[in-house]
Amino acid sequence: MATDTVTLTIDDGEESDELTVPSELVDILRESPEETDAQVVGDIAMFGMTQRIHSAVHHAQGEPDEEIVALEEETSELFEERFGQSFAELTGHDH
Numbered sequence: 001m002a003t004d005t006v007t008l009t010i011d012d013g014e015e016s017d018e019l020t021v022p023s024e025l026v027d028i029l030r031e032s033p034e035e036t037d038a039q040v041v042g043d044i045a046m047f048g049m050t051q052r053i054h055s056a057v058h059h060a061q062g063e064p065d066e067e068i069v070a071l072e073e074e075t076s077e078l079f080e081e082r083f084g085q086s087f088a089e090l091t092g093h094d095h
Contacts, residue, residue, distance in 0.1 A: 006037050043082070050079045050087050 004023040009016055019041065026040050057064045057072040064072075080086050087093070 008038055008041050046079060046082055050075050051091075054087060054093075 005020050006023045006026055007018050007020040009018050026037050030040050053072045053075050057069055076087055083090060
């Protein structure tokens with residue numbers, strides 16, 4: 001079954017990658033009609049990256065390095081800037 005897809009390019013100025021996902025999936029994840037496909041995927045990427053660094057700090061075996069803790073703090077600040085709420089507030093996951 002062929003579905004419509006959307007391909008987005010992630011570019012850091014030196015390298016790029018393409019991500020192709022079903023258009024309907026992006027539509028389901030869209031929170032408002034004004035949100036672009038890129039914004040939807042960017043939000044999901046921010047959630048995923050924040051969740052990964054959160055897990056590395058709070059759910060890993062042993063104590064994390066100071067650099068990892070600082071990275072988690074910076075990521076949390078950027079998350080809150082993007083969404084206007086903390087990761088804990090949006091996910092209900094707090095320590």
